[in-house]
Amino acid sequence: MMMATSQTAFQLLLAKRASQGPPAVADGRDFECGGETDENLIARIQKEDKEAFAAFFRRYRRLLRSVSLRILKNEPESDDLVQDLFLFIQRKCGSFESSKSSARSWIVQMAYHRAIERRRYLATRQFYSKPSVQDPAEHVVGSPTTEDDYSQEAVFGRNGLSKVLGTLSEDQRETLRLHFFEGYTLAEISEKLGQPRGNVRHHYYRAIDKLRKHIFGSKVRVAGEVEPHGK
Secondary structure, three states, rough: OOOOHHHHHHHHHHHHHHHHOOOOOOOOHHHOOOOOHHHHHHHHHHHHOHHHHHHHHHHHHHHHHHHHHHHHHOOOHHHHHHHHHHHHHHHHHHHOOOOOOOOOHHHHHHHHHHHHHHHHHHHHHOOOOOOOOOOHHHHHOOOOOOOOOOOOHHHHHHHHOHHHHHHHHHHHHHHHHHHHHOOOOHHHHHHHOOOOOHHHHHHHHHHHHHHHHHHHHOOOHHHOOOOOOOO
């Protein structure tokens, strides 16, 4: 049975952590969380370990908020979504399988799916003043799903993009993987790969252009032509 932390208690945790300054960067084994792996933390969360849940929250709250903000373009909505995401992780972490994807990919993909679903709902309620062009995340991660395999190959396969994946260069595939499956910004990818930011931007836009042409043909514009949030 999952631990029964109330939503009110979770809101207090959010407020407390927000006042403590920037967290460590989420890399699956950061110093702030004692170097413990994501997989170990998730295993402890399944056993109702509140300290493990708090550590997991510290590790990933900023990343999930960044991903949510990329899609929703609204800070209050992004904050609400992050709260919902952690409550979901608390309840459903038993479905995670490390043999299929990393914990980071698992939660980043959940963030994308739920943010896309929320944005579509808000759009039907005329929440946004202007209709926005489609975000490339919608074509990379696809529609919300309950499947637990969030590897790049599996997600591309589910969304009919296996063929286009094979046409991407190694740099293009890695840039997409780090951005859409690991949650890194282009600036962070530049540092991680040791490549100039201009090169990383080129890999990103060339890959997005190939996705666009594969899905729509050459005449349709998507949000991949707009600088992604957190460049």
